[in-house]
Amino acid sequence: MFPVRRGDPALAHPLPAQDAVGMIIDRGGAWAVVGAGPHGLSALKNLLQVGLDADGYERATDLGGNWNFHAENSRVYESTHLISTKPFTQFPDFPMPDSYPDYPSHWQVHRYFRSYAEHFGLLDHLSFNTEVVAVAPADGDRWNVTVRDRDSGVETTRQYAGVVIANGHNWWPKIPQYPGQDTFTGELKHSADYKSAEVVRGKRVLVVGAGNTGCDVAVESAQNARETFHSTRRGYYYNPKYALGRPSDQTADLLLALRLPLGLRRVMFKSVLRLTVGDFEKFGLRKPDHEFFETHPIVNQQLVYYVGHGDIQPRPDIARFEGSTVHFDDGTSAEIDVVVFCTGYLAHFPFLDDTYLNMVGDHPVLARQIFTPSSPTLAVSGLIQPDSGQWTIAHWQGMLVATYAALLAQDPRAARRFYDAMVRETDVRFTGGAEYKDSSRHYYEIAHQEYLRAIERDLQRLESMSGALVSAR
Template identity: 30%
Template sequence: MEHIDVVVIGGGQSGLASAHALLRRGLRPVVLEASGRAAGSWPRYYDSLTLFSPARYSSLPGMPFPGDPDRYPHRDEVAAYLTAYAARLDADIRTGHRVTAVRRGDGGFEVELASGGLLAARAVVAASGTFGRPHRPALPGLETFTGTLLHAAEYRRPEPFAGQRVVVVGAGNSAVQIAAELATVARVTLASRAPVKFARQQILGRDLHFWLQRTGLDTAPLGGLLREPPTQLVIDDGRYRAALGQGVPDRRPVFTGAEEAKVVWADGTREEADAIVLATGYRPDLPYLAPLPGALDAAGNPRHREGIATGVPGLAFVGLEWQRSLSSNSLRGVGRDAERIARCLAAYLARR
């Protein structure tokens, strides 16, 4: 069995930032990435996705995002950036290595691979993100809906929905962006439990992220104080607010049911629908930790305090939403959390 200082599970932005921080502490991490490329979930997002933060606020430690620092990078640019970042790291990054289970072993952990391989690790960093675990709320009647039902994780482009009646469920950035894009080729309703809340992308001529950093709100360690994440604001340059104001798409409360090819609205109206898109977010994708007592709660969410597992010494997390701060699961903020867990793991291993 191969023996390793720290196994990092996931080769996206969180795993790469973790590897960088661990290397700075003199540790030799091995990064295990399930896909064939160290770019995380970015290559699988919908085609038109662009960052809501400018390039100058969207880089990992040690390598600025190339090009115009004030532009908003496209999905493919982010994937290329992460691939280049991985190539520059002096780290052992193994693509095509899917982790299926982590268990306690002699002196640390045993990490089981889908290939049947087994690694011994003194410590483990779970940095596998959320894209592999789309949240599909139990909306009444969805199991009987005979139209197209998909999550935003499966959505790529609007053309296949041309001329159709589409309902997009959600009120966050992706929900609004996808609904507005689909509305250029289809008749679309954005269905949400509450009205969409917007945040201006530019304030006094500066991007919102400038003010978040200047005020300290971006890095304030508030994650441990929140019982649940606050309502997400949709970052907007004015286009999405205007589109909703014009009813393209329109916004309604979430339907109360679905019956075969119809949705039932709150007023009792039944309407034919060709497709329902669930832009309802994601949850931490950590099934491989299920065999590790104390790592997850009953809902499969990590038990941790600011990224350090509360019941499993030697286990840490990076890339969780509100792990420590507003920016914890973003390109601009994940490096700070990675540095903290690297410092804690280095101290833990030094004591052993």
């Protein structure tokens, strides 16, 4: 645990008094970073690395965001392991130790983020136990960031040249409504409340949702509960973590590296699934109603195993609740003690007016999932759900924002040209050729290789712009 900084949070950054504009402390060309999860850390590190000043704010008393197990808004549970392997999941400039397994646990992941922050000297630029309560526009595309010390309640406002929002999108529970749900006599829980198998031990459990969390919880429930039902909207492809002796995501990247077309990759994946797992229908699971790569990949080797042992009973969508009974769409029903909704999370920005993030319905629509058409000095990092590991992308998002921020400081007009061209692309999505199923979990879905190729082109454009500046001198 990092020692909590107490007292006036302004003291965390001793500043000369003359910098104060009224009650607002002017931080000059510095950027603020909201959140010290992997995306916040990457943004902070890259801003510092391009020579800018930056302050990071974290609500919890330690870094790690979702991976800081004991934090209020952490949604990892005791048994959480990565569902993608190290090579693509790690930061490319700070690989995970060779001693880590293919699929590290959340404890190892947290230790990894800590050594990243220590190595790049980020701790001196982070204020912990400090919540960002308001991000409001100021003159000249600048931002006033108000933070509250969570112990003393003291609020401080500082003005920044720009803000990177990296507060995560997997902490604000999305809870569905079914008929009769209010009259249900058992317990209703969201996976946000699920920290360990204690929640389900010895009970009759209904797990709702077949995201990766839903499948993990269903498996844990199968191992610990009296009875486990698993309700899903549709049939899915349950990918094994290992197939043919290799981690399956590495095989997927190999096929992409060989530039095989989508159709061929689908055929190959489905045949490998059939060979290693078998026909889902024969296990009593529903046939997927969609093509491979059209939904976020589910990586779970154990679910099908427990279905085969009768420890998980697959069910369709819920029709209604009635007392302690849950009725399903296929006419069956079950007596349930506890329902765990693994129905995902929604992005939530309590400190910022939604209009600045181009909200459409309940989600922001951004160019590259980073830049908003409403402001050239506001960037979001981490609003992505890649079909592979996350933090390689966190690194390159951070690089893109930092390189852009550096150009903005160096040559605002060139940066503006870049930004104007960028925000015309808010409707560009990176689907890898597939048609994603329309559901809130796919708002942020990206095909990782296609997305990174786009980011690389953007970086090259930024570099050539700052290169032109050097020769113009």
